[in-house]
Amino acid sequence: MFDELFEPDAFDFPGDAFSNFWADQTTGATIEDETRETITPRAFRLRAKRRMTRIKHKETLRELIREPPRLGEEIHVVGANKFQFYTWIPVLLDWIGGTDEFYCATWTANAASARDFFELWDKGRIRKTAGFLFGLYFKRREPVVYQRYAEELRLRGGWIKSLESHAKVMLLNNETTGDYLTVEGSGNLTHNPRFENYVVINDRALWEFHRAWFQEMKTLRRKLPW
Numbered sequence: 001m002f003d004e005l006f007e008p009d010a011f012d013f014p015g016d017a018f019s020n021f022w023a024d025q026t027t028g029a030t031i032e033d034e035t036r037e038t039i040t041p042r043a044f045r046l047r048a049k050r051r052m053t054r055i056k057h058k059e060t061l062r063e064l065i066r067e068p069p070r071l072g073e074e075i076h077v078v079g080a081n082k083f084q085f086y087t088w089i090p091v092l093l094d095w096i097g098g099t100d101e102f103y104c105a106t107w108t109a110n111a112a113s114a115r116d117f118f119e120l121w122d123k124g125r126i127r128k129t130a131g132f133l134f135g136l137y138f139k140r141r142e143p144v145v146y147q148r149y150a151e152e153l154r155l156r157g158g159w160i161k162s163l164e165s166h167a168k169v170m171l172l173n174n175e176t177t178g179d180y181l182t183v184e185g186s187g188n189l190t191h192n193p194r195f196e197n198y199v200v201i202n203d204r205a206l207w208e209f210h211r212a213w214f215q216e217m218k219t220l221r222r223k224l225p226w
Contacts, residue, residue, distance in 0.1 A: 033150060033160050061087050065200075068095035071178065074201040077185075084194070085168060085187035086113045090120065092172050092200075096179040098125045099172035103214045105133040107166050109189040111145050118152045130158040131214055135165050161217055171210055180207035 061083045069075045085106065093099060120126065132149060139146045139162040150160045170183040185198035 033162060061091055069200055069202040071202050074199055077198045079196055084190055086189050088183050092181055093125045096174040096177055098127055100128050100175050101173055102126050102130040103171040105167040105169045106189040107135040108138040113189045114148050131218060132160045133165055133217055134162045136162050159218055169210055171207055180204040182207050182210055
């Protein structure tokens with residue numbers, strides 16, 4: 001009866017404003033972490049040594065790349081459906097001995113990635129902070145998983161933001177060793193392997209370039225469309 005009285009189509013809200021508001025109210029999601037703003041566009045040019053590889057049928061990520069990129073080096077990977085974007089996290093953490101900061105932009109994620117990530121954090125593999133940027137699609141379609149990310153991050157002093165985004169970028173660093181790793185690729189933060197492409201770069205200037213727009217995104221606030 002309630003749903004019949006308050007159908008979204010009965011109201012003249014611009015665009016999908018009502019459906020978004022309705023989702024926030026009925027799923028327990030918050031709007032403080034949601035924004036319709038975006039960052040200032042920017043670009044970065046990097047002259048780097050390249051290492052290129054292609055996954056064979058039975059190779060895993062650890063078997064394929066046995067050592068991290070050296071300072072100023074980038075590794076390009078084209079992979080079969082043997083690993084996914086999340087797979088990079090434990091591998092990179094092992095390579096550089098944990099990370100001081102962790103940032104990740106992805107379109108969607110799943111419950112397994114949340115469970116595994118926070119287990120790594122609680123084991124001391126993430127030492128200071130972490131921030132996540134998710135697509136609004138993920139927040140609307142998987143509100144329970146999104147809420148777990150939000151609650152677990154805030155509990156540990158991290159942060160979360162959702163927006164109309166399809167970016168896939170991951171940042172890790174170890175100030176002691178001087179490693180500043182950036183992973184860019186086509187995959188999402190799931191445990192659902194697909195044919196994907198990735199590049200991992202060890203360069204502090206590039207890492208700081210990406211970190212700057214993560215920090216800018218962190219400060220954005222939602223502007224309601226009505």
